[in-house]
Amino acid sequence: MLVVEGLTCCFGSKAAVDDASFAVKPGSFVGVIGRSGAGKSTLLRMINRLAEPTAGRIMFEGQDVTALRGRELRQWRARSAMIFQQFNLVGRLDVLTNVLMGRLAEMPPWRSLVQAWPERDRALAMSALEQFDMGGVAAQRADSLSGGQQQRVAIARALVQEPDIILADEPIASLDPRNTRIVMDALLRINKHFGITVLCNLHSLDLARSYCDRLIGMSNGRIVFDGAPAALTESIARELYDLEANEVMGAASAPQPAGPMLPALGRAAAA
Numbered sequence: 005m006l007v008v009e010g011l012t013c014c015f016g017s018k019a020a021v022d023d024a025s026f027a028v029k030p031g032s033f034v035g036v037i038g039r040s041g042a043g044k045s046t047l048l049r050m051i052n053r054l055a056e057p058t059a060g061r062i063m064f065e066g067q068d069v070t071a072l073r074g075r076e077l078r079q080w081r082a083r084s085a086m087i088f089q090q091f092n093l094v095g096r097l098d099v100l101t102n103v104l105m106g107r108l109a110e111m112p113p114w115r116s117l118v119q120a121w122p123e124r125d126r127a128l129a130m131s132a133l134e135q136f137d138m139g140g141v142a143a144q145r146a147d148s149l150s151g152g153q154q155q156r157v158a159i160a161r162a163l164v165q166e167p168d169i170i171l172a173d174e175p176i177a178s179l180d181p182r183n184t185r186i187v188m189d190a191l192l193r194i195n196k197h198f199g200i201t202v203l204c205n206l207h208s209l210d211l212a213r214s215y216c217d218r219l220i221g222m223s224n225g226r227i228v229f230d231g232a233p234a235a236l237t238e239s240i241a242r243e244l245y246d247l248e249a250n251e252v253m254g255a256a257s258a259p260q261p262a263g264p265m266l267p268a269l270g271r272a273a274a275a
């Protein structure tokens with residue numbers, strides 16, 4: 005179980021994440037939603053310890069993740085694999101080597117320096133690529149692939165870390181609709197088939213509703229909604245996204261008058 009208690013991250017006087025508290029059961033697929041600047045990336049980066057919390061605590065299976073240093077911190081980063089919007093592959097290296105990078109935390113430094121990957125790791129990396137129909141491009145340079153293919157390689161790299169949690173930070177933001185589906189299906193497969201918990205920042209509410217079994221809605225750094233997708237009413241969604249609401253909810257959503265937005269704030273925050 006991942007437990008976040010009063011987690012806060014300030015940049016100067018601004019709280020990017022303000023007193024966030026929630027618990028995530030193993031095997032959940034949680035969507036973190038909200039408009040640009042709401043604090044979604046900062047929240048995920050703090051869980052992975054890429055961003056340092058100003059206050060609060062992150063616990064995982066009873067261990068205080070916020071207190072980890074050195075080797076233990078590196079191990080935690082491997083157990084909570086990040087997937088980024090821009091894939092973060094090494095373009096000049098081949099696909100298989102990029103996936104093998106996910107094994108670095110398990111390797112003694114001398115082996116990683118000479119890239120002497122154990123046979124078991126090679127087999128693991130190949131099998132991860134095959135999970136996402138990418139075995140055929142294992143020998144190609146990563147920068148020769150399309151965006152959707154690169155993101156699948158990044159997901160395979162995360163999978164070989166054998167993580168407990170995958171933290172995906174807007175993983176489909178730079179993809180077309182077809183690749184968006186392919187990448188979201190890959191994350192869903194990791195979640196359902198391997199039982200790995202997924203926390204995924206998403207801008208699109210339609211996608212969040214179709215893929216996630218729980219949504220955490222953020223606004224101005226604060227959690228203002230936490231519940232099942234079905235409990236997220238249109239008025240709460242409009243309050244979360246404000247002027248962007250029509251864009252993220254798809255063309256089918258009819259605009260609503262401004263009136264009901266304010267009462268919805270109380271319902272969202274109390275959820």
Ligand SMILES: Nc1ncnc2c1ncn2[C@@H]1O[C@H](COP(=O)(O)OP(=O)(O)OP(=O)(O)O)[C@@H](O)[C@H]1O
Pocket residue numbers: 015019020038039040041042043044045046047
């Ligand atoms: N390193 C930083 N230094 C200063 N301010 C930052 C830093 N990182 C984030 N912020 C600010 O914190 C707030 C939350 O940013 P964050 O990236 O977490 O939001 P987000 O919901 O992920 O937005 P987006 O979808 O645009 O990435 C924003 O106002 C942002 O400008």
